[in-house]
Amino acid sequence: ASAIFVGVYEPAKRKLLEMFPENLSAIAHLTAGAIGGAASSLIRVPTEVVKQRMQMSQFKTAPDAVRLIVAKEGIKGLYAGYGSFLLRDLPFDAIQFCIYEQLRIGYRLAAKRDLKDAENAIIGAFAGAFTGALTTPLDVMKTRLMIQGQASQYRGFIDCAQTILREEGAGAFLKGIEPRVLWIGIGGSIFFGVLEKTKSILAERTNRSR
Incomplete structure (x- = not known):
């Protein structure tokens, strides 16, 4: 899923940056992030469904989960929620990558040099943690819709939000925010740090081969 995301995001970003003036680069980064997220969702959604059903002890193994979900609910069952x-x-990917790219641009202008590996990782951690906190309510609703299976406890996204608010209160939308911010912050640090290092290595090898 990450490979698909990066493979779509990077060329989309380059194309959009050519289309938008420099002062609107944030729009290019937002849009490219959303496009990359949409492409990778074709892989991320089924794996997320299987993972969460297994976490709810509905299945013992991933192959069993895939086979039984398809048998009972059809292929659409793998795309529940x-x-x-x-x-x-889509908002998560768009916001996270926009924050990351804009912070890198600002930092590079202020420092008047390219960023070091540790600096990329720190900016990635901040972008991930901030976006993770911001999108926690959406994550809560996504999880509820994905794990309901055939029970159909919720009729849709809006009904899910209304039911949670009515039965559990507004605080329920922030359940799990602390571990979410922590693991997405750590993940962002690793992802962006490795991404930028890999891009720089590949760029050096390309230049040497010319």
Whole structure:
């Protein structure tokens, strides 16, 4: 999923940056992040569905989960909560990558040099943690919709939000925010740190081969 995301995001970003003036680069980064997220969702949603069903002890193994979900619910069962997933992950990807890219641009201008590996990792951690906190309510609703299976406790995204608010109160939308911010912050640090290091290595090898 990450490979698909980066493979779509990077060329989309380059193309959009050519289309938008420099002062609107944030729009290019937002849009490219959303496009990359939409492409990777074709892989991320089924794996997320299987993972969460297994965490709820509905299945013992991933192959069993895939086989039984398809048998009982059809292929669409592997894409349960797809709309809510997009409502969470498209804003997440767009915001996270926009914050990351804009912070890197600002830092590079202020420092008047390229960023070091540790600096990329720190900016990635901040972008991930901030976006993770911001999108926690969407993640709560996405999880509820994905794990309901055939029970159909919720009729859709709006009904899910209304039911949670009515039965559990507004605080329920922030359940799990601390571990979410922690692991997404750590993940962002590793992802962006490795991404930028890999890009620099590949760029050096390309230049040497010319």
